[in-house]
Amino acid sequence: MTSSPLACAACPVRDRAACSALDEGERGDLARLGRHRVLSPGEVLFAADEANDRCATLVSGALKIGTVESDGSERILSLIHPAGFVGELFAPVAHFDVTALTRSEVCVFSRREYEAAVERYPALARALLRRSSEDLLGARSLMGIVARTSARDKVAGFLLAMGEAASDSPCHPAATFELPLSRSEVAGLLGLTIETVSRQLTALERSGAIRRNGLRGIELVDAAQLGN
Amino acid sequence: MTSSPLACAACPVRDRAACSALDEGERGDLARLGRHRVLSPGEVLFAADEANDRCATLVSGALKIGTVESDGSERILSLIHPAGFVGELFAPVAHFDVTALTRSEVCVFSRREYEAAVERYPALARALLRRSSEDLLGARSLMGIVARTSARDKVAGFLLAMGEAASDSPCHPAATFELPLSRSEVAGLLGLTIETVSRQLTALERSGAIRRNGLRGIELVDAAQLGN
C-alpha cells in the first residue's frame, strides 16, 4: 500500500468525478483531505463489518463490491469504474467488501471530513447525488442482465455491459477490451458456475459473436448476436 | 387518476422521505410544487422512453421499476417502498417503467421545479443523496438474492427481503405480510418461471418455513430455514 497527497491537476477523472463540481478553491480544500493510493489486484480497500470511516473516488482501474456468502463463495454485487465513488456515507458499519480487480488508483478520504465537506459545499452534495443516481441506474441495468433465465443471455449481456463500460463513447461498446474479472468472479456476479461461464464463452466464440485474445481479452465481432 | 395539492401535515412518511430534511418554510415551498395522486394497481406512473419531466415520492403502497424485454416479457429491476423516491433527475429520457403494484399514494413534482429546489435547498440535496444511497444499498442486496444459483435460495431470500420491507423495525422481518407482487412479477424479478416460483413456495410451506394465507399472504414461521 502506497499513500500520498493528491495531485488533482493531472487527475484523469478530474472533470467526471464528484469533485469536478467544485471550483478551484473548494477542490483545493478537498484535495488536502484526501490521500492518493495505489491498490494491487486483489487488494482490499474496505472490508464488510469493519468500521465504516472512509470513502474514496476511483481514479483508474476497477473495483468490485461484494460479499462472501455463508458457504464461503463470493458474490459480486457491483463493479466500480473510474470516477466512481465508494463508501457508505450513511451506514455505521460497511455492508460489503470493496476490492481492487486490477491495479487501481483511488483518492481516499476520511468519511467524517468528507461528510463535513458535503455539508459545506452544496455543489459537492449535488454532484454526489448525480453519481449515486448513475450508480443506481447501473445497478438496475445489471440486475436486468443477472435476472435473465438462460446462461447464454447472462454472459452475452455481461460482455456487452463490460464493452460499454470500457468504451469512451457513451452509446457504443468498445470493440475490444480486457475483462477485469476472473472466471470465478464472472460466475459469482451472474449467478452461474465457472464451468458454465467458460462453456458459454467458447460457444459465443464458435458462433462468431466474439473472439478471445488470451484469457481475458474480448473482441466483440457481432454485437447484434449478443442481444440488445 | 386523481390529483390534488399536498397535505404534508398528515403525511405518513413525513419524517422519512427526502422532504423531511426541510424546515417548515422550505417544506411549504416544496409542497406548493407537488401534487398528491392516487394510483390504482397496475397504473403506470412513468413510462420508459417518454420525456422524463417528473419525479415523485411514494407515500403509501408499492411501486415497481421495470422494463419489458424485446420478447415481451417483463423484468422487474427494483421495488419502491413508502418514502422512496422515483424519477431520473439526470437523464433526458426515462430508462424504465414505474408502475403501481398496489393502490399507492404519491407526491408528484415537475422535475424542473424539483431540481431547482435541490439547487436552492442544500438540505434537500443531502437528503436525496441519503435516499439514493439507501436505494443503492437495497439494489445491491437484491442483486445478492437474484444472483443465487438455486431457485429455492432465490425465493427464500426474496421472502425474507419482503418481510423486512414490510416491517416497521429495521432489523427483524414482519412475521406476516402480503406480497405486493403476482407470481408472474416475482418470477420476472428473480429470473425464474411462474411455475418454479409456485413450486418453491409450496415446497417452503411443506417444509414448515412459511405458511400461506390466500394467494399473497405470507407468514414467516421459521425464518432461519429461509437462510440469512
Add this chain to the structure above:
DNA sequence: CGACGCATTGATTGTAATCAAAATTAGTGG
C-alpha cells in the same frame, strides 16, 4: 523443471424450463 493456480473440456446428475392440464380465485352480469 516441477508445482501451483486458473481455465477449459468431458461425463453425469439434478434441477428448472417447457408443455399441458386441472384447480382456484376474481370479475361480470343475470
Add this chain to the structure above:
DNA sequence: CCACTAATTTTGATTACAATCAATGCGTCG
C-alpha cells in the same frame, strides 16, 4: 346471490440445460 367466464395459480410429465464431479490443458513463478 349465484352462475358463468376469464385470469391466475397450482400441479403434473417431460425435456433441456446448468450444476456437479472429474480430468486435462495452459500459464506463471519459484
